[in-house]
Amino acid sequence: MNRRQFICNGLKLGTAALTAGSAVFSSSELLTGKKTAAETSPIASPFIRKASHWTSLKADSASTGSVKCELCPKGCTPGPDQLGDCKARINKAGELKTQTYGRIVTAHNDPVEKKPLYHFHPGSKAFSIATAGCNLHCRFCQNWTISQALPDSLKAQYISPQDLVLQARKAGSDSIAYTYNEPTVFFEYMMDSASAAREAGLHTAMISAGFIQQPPLLELLRVLSAIKIDLKSFSDDFYREICSARLDPVKRTIAAIAQSDTWLEIVVLLIPTLNDSRDEILRLCKWLISVAGDSVPLHFSRFFPTYKLRTLPPTPPATLLMARETALEAGLKNVYIGNLPGSDGANTFCPKCRSTVISRAGYTVNTENLKNGKCGKCGAEIAGKF
Template identity: 50%
Template sequence: MYDTARLGKEHGLKSVMISNGYIQEKPLTELCQYLSAVKIDLKGFTEKFYQETCTGELKPVLNTLTTLKKIGIWFEIVVLVIPTLNDSAKEFQEMCLWIRENLGPDVPVHFTRFHPTYKIKNLPPTPVKTLEMARKVALDTGLHFPYVGNVPGHEGENTYCPSCHNIVIRRAGFSIRENHLKNDTCKGCGQPIPGIWA
């Protein structure tokens, strides 16, 4: 990945790393100089969930997130919400408070819908109301850009201005339907909207 990202940057290409967050600080720092953005899967917010469901640990992932913040690269967080395993309001609140206090309110957090497949086929798809609750907890905690994911057409997949609350990017699945940004700011009120915009 390092060599590919370096060559891509030399030729004007943008690279995005998608990761579970298990990477040490030194190689991450070296790699980020050639990346445009990073997406981290934060699979839950308890050590119990990481140990029992992921056979890993939470702390290394949190360390990666704080390292990305320190480096200054654009990054986003995706949380796959799995019924009964990582879907409590308490866990969402603890996660969102940690994100706000350690990473800042502008880090996008995508609460995505689980569908039963692969190793977890015994649980139902995530209720949309659970994703809406997670998004509301994030907003109430002070995060500016929480999203509902894997629910095409849901209002929670749009980007809203944190100042005037107008839609600045209207989406339908992976497609952009409307773009109300002007020079990386909200056309309605002039609030800067952080991100990597084409």
């Protein structure tokens, strides 16, 4: 399969493929472990590159040859030939390497609303890519077949940063989205391709859990156009028990993005009995306003049983409506409901006159009342990048 066939294959499968938790390839193909041409070539694999944000550990009897990864708060210390927790980074002869540079396992030309990003070039297309691996292990992950996989267990295609930009342009995309698995784990490729995209006049968006250290985050903020953070919960216990992570680093990430020029939106997946109490939602909203202001878009999304969390029911519609009402009462101006057809919770309303500025039905978007980033009726500013 050449690069063009790979991209076309991904695009033909459309936006539904990963919504159901599957990748471009079937599960049997995903798990064969069959090597790609790039991996079996006598030439060094293009997927393997020296990683950034790590240090060598002082040689002693306990850590000879070990390194410390400083990309995310887990601070993994893999010994020789050992992987980090994310499975994407490996210690090779005392150097930390990324195994996922340009190692694209899926590609789709998605509506930007699917990310979801509602105040970022609405109605446009985002050329969406993923590699393998993740530094979280969420029990409810929709895309676990790629996020929890070893990189060499998935069928992949090498796409250079420059070729990624070309493919996005050919697809008619306005932006490139790093999504489906956690983009932090392919930091080096994201930096290089986002820089190339910026030079070519394309926007970029990172769809992330936000579990990243501040130095690499600050580097990303210099090249990315937008970041959507999946805020899993406002409970550290939830993060530790359900996601194998912690809450405070994510809060620091959100605060840092809010202080930058990179556009920010937040999504909370409401899971029955785990993170859907009114008290938790209210505390989350008040904190969010304190660090990001009252115009930051907040999306509440509906949970469906999947992966290792199959015993809980889907989120009741009443819970989504309660969450939106709570957020609006707390003072947030742009609050949305996902996965709930028939609700007006997907529309953007003017914060001043309350007229509908952007209407959405599924991925059909009407921006007729959005005029140069302002309400077409009263002229009030609408927060976002349009």
